[in-house]
Amino acid sequence: MLEQPAVLVIGGGISGIQASLDLASRGIKVYLVEKSPSIGGRMAQLDKTFPTMDCSMCILAPKMIDCSHHPNVQMLTYSEVKEVKGSVGNFVVKVLKKPRYVDETKCTGCGICAEHCPAEVPNEFDENLGMRKAIYMPFPQAVPRVMTVDKENCLECGLCEKVCDLKAVDLGQQPEEVELNVGAIIVATGFDVFDSSEIPVYGYGRYKDVITALELERLLCASGPTGGHLIRPSDGKIPKSIAFIHCVGSRDRREWIGNAYCSSICCKYAVKDAVLAREHVPDARISLFYIDLRAFGRGFQEFVNRAKTEYGIRFVRSNPGEVIENPKTKSLTLWFEDTATRRIESLNFDLVVLCPALIPRGGAKELAKTLGIEVDKYGFFKPHDAIANPVDTTVPGIFASGYCLGPKTGDIPDSIMQGSATAARVAEVLAGGG
């Protein structure tokens, strides 16, 4: 064993969580640093996941709890990596713990403070479809189960401090810099969603009923802003017709969009979401508009077939040209040419769901600089060798897993697999291997 056996994992999504648990359970100490107030990442935002159609949180939550309870895992949430020095076997990392103005050791997450807080702002976890207070827990199953004060929107009224019986609110809390000595680093920062308003013809940002798939997941989710009721954001009515548009920003070689790659998981989740939407609104007219249907992997083509035959989803091979709101009926008119029938049609839909390109997380480029690892032209982290060392980055001792490596890493099982792969690599390195 090397003299610094601890490991730093940056990113508390499913990939980082898996890596942390794998390392922890073989006796290696893990520091899990997460930028937002809670671990969980994108998987916490999803409703049900293909292929088992299990509730995403039900699979994720036990792993999150394991992380918080495991004696070998120390979570630093609401924290960011600021500086990395040294080399494999001996990295010195400076981590900034942002002040959440709440004492983590005292807070039980009861939420009484939030009930009294007068400041309401859009909730990023709900993709801004719902509201939260300035003192908040991002979602009910958050780990750690403590509140956080969003100082930017805080009105500084002090009410939360007053009503907390446990005196857990500490509005004078200061940021804290922590120095960690670790032998290896795993980075698993995941993805962000392309801003669909950069393709203005689909009306995202102008029409409330044009939403992204991630926003749809929040609407479908029982713990989401509508309690799991699939309704139109504009008027709360149940949508009787839903369109999914694939490849919004993906496979786009135009210079001003620039994401020439296929984001890999969108066809999968679009079909899954279409089936979920069918379950919510049995008599809805649901159509998917795609360029190519990428249905690879175990069980997926069969799922697509069932979606067509059993669930009555219409698959249209077409990339639509325009979404316009009808000012009288408030429904959305979609113009497209069905390349199978070669007829140009316009159809009305109550709800339009976009499958946006998945891009590197905001801050990933800066993090890459801090770590000294290379990124590709899209900002995804580059593996040391795309075939032979796919989870090693270009710096020895630093590994990466999950979507931050780019879209060739598929869906949740892949992210879990890669988390385990990086854990194995790290264990090798710490044991003196290469």
Next chain:
Amino acid sequence: MKYAFYLGCLIPARELGYEASVRKVLPALGVELVEMEGTNCCAPFSIQSLDHATWLALAARNLCIAEEMGLDVLTLCNDCYESLLMVNTILKENPAAKKQVNKILSEVSKEYKGTTEVKHMVDVLYDDVGVDRIKNAISEPFTGLKVATQPGCHLTKPKRIHFEAIRGFEALDELVRATGAEPVYYDRKEMCCGGPLRGINDELARQVSRLKLIEMKNAGVECIVTVCPFCFVQLDLGQLEVKRYFKEEYNLPVLHFAELLRMAMGMKLEDWEIRSHRIPLSQVLKDRL
């Protein structure tokens, strides 16, 4: 700010009003217009469609005249802009094309060198004159006037050429805002006016302009502002045709941006200019005429 003033064919033939307003407004804002003599048609899409080399040579000949004058070109028409700008771009980037063109131009004793730039009036007003200077020249702003701007196709497309030149519709909207008027967003703002189909299939041309008029009306605008003589004809005279063939009235007077600017700068339009608008301006601008 001195420019070689390229008028094209349509404006001197049909739209003297546009020319008259430009000749009053641009010099007042510090832009000197130097007449280009001996020019030829820019070779718009209809001519481009017939032969590629002809297009390159005809457009390049105009560019040569500007090069000889040592000035950049200022155009008032989107089609002239598209033709001259695209050829200028092609010849600057493609040495083989440049050679091909210069071989043809040698017959008329001209040589394209690549020393000039092509600008639309909107480019010049936004980049060179600047919104602030325009605002300072406004004495009678059109406060509260809801306007649909028709940037036209070739002011903003193909985007990869116009990426540097004009940033989407923002430039024209900012210029309109400088006159005090309010550019209102409407669906299909990017859509063509249908002008190019005039003379080839008038029925289709009418239907396309109708698609635009519908969305403009839906957005609640009071008038339309254009920066291209084709768009002007399609939306102005075209409105009368839509009324005749579709029995629909939109009552949206159409103004050249230069006219809007001129009136905002305190100058009044003359009678003949007012009458050249087929949809009466008096409906919306009664007290400004």
Next chain:
Amino acid sequence: MSSLKPDFMHEVANTQRGKGVLICIQCGRCSSSCPVARLTTEHNPRRLMEMIILGLRSEVLPTQLPWYCLSCFTCLDRCPQGGDVGETMFAIRNLAAREGNVPDGVVTQARSLFDTGRVVNPTRMALVKREKLGMGKGQSTGVEDIRKILKRTAFDKIIGRR
């Protein structure tokens, strides 16, 4: 079934404006955005690319399809492949013109260009008006030069002028 021309795609791709046809994936975004395609079945940019790729030369060149294009470049700007659909339209029209398919409206403009150097000229009344308003004679046209150019590029043959 008429005969297919398998190298039609390359004939078009080798013109100066036609290379975009090589990367078309037939996704349909161009036709879904085209204003004219919505109004008539005779014009459809995706179908044009399809016909070129399949080699349907004699089905495409004599038709109205290429001439109903507005050259608005919406298709070109929207194509996710960065394919130059709008440019390929021009390439097809160039080929169609060589085979004698040009709409009357365009021939009229082209002949005016040959005769006067402009596609449209001021009427005598317009010229009188100019003088009256003090706008001068207007800019001159280099007609002789233009005819030389048009003869050099064999443009005159396309439009039936010698």
